[in-house]
Amino acid sequence: MGDFSNKVFDTVRHIPRGKVASYGQVGQLIGAPRSARYVGYALRANPEPGADPACIPRHRVVFKDGSLCKGFVFGGPDEQRSMLAAEGVEFEDDGRVNMKACQWDGRMQDAGADVEPTRPPADFDWKAELGE
Template structure:
């Protein structure tokens, strides 16, 4: 995998059980805020899906409105929902994750071991990237 995908995988590995993140949040955390779609492409090629230590829990990544990915690579949105429900994730009446309860802060629960991406580089120019 390339550097972009590896940075995505490093962030997604940090999402704790019972929390979710969004494609856009992952993109922002790796310093590429306009690359949410490419985060999805990287996760579609996830070499280590699952919940075991060392796996990349891509089922914990949802759309910004809490919807599951319709093309969830490892069994479809029903499988993704089942995996999230097994971790205690709650959903609204339309089947979206209750982000106000389950959205991950983007901060590791413990001190990171090694070089894990937890934010954009210090010299990242948000104004230039966002075009504001």
């Protein structure tokens, strides 16, 4: 895999159980804003999918509105939801992930408490960056 994909995989490995990140968020965290589509392409080629600690949990990456992947990537349209629900992820009535409750804050769990999260600065304008 290339450097971009390896950065995506490394970041996604840090998303904890019960939390999700958006494709755009992963792109921002690796220093490649506006690359959500390419994050998706990288995850489609994920060499180690799964929920085990040694795997790359691509099922924890969702669309910015909490929507799930509709394609075959997870073995069917309901597989991603099943995997997330098994980890305790909350869903809205319309089937989207409750992003307010479940979006990962970017903190690396294996880092010490004093380590700042790998995320954009506090004044970063997500709506402008994502074209909302």
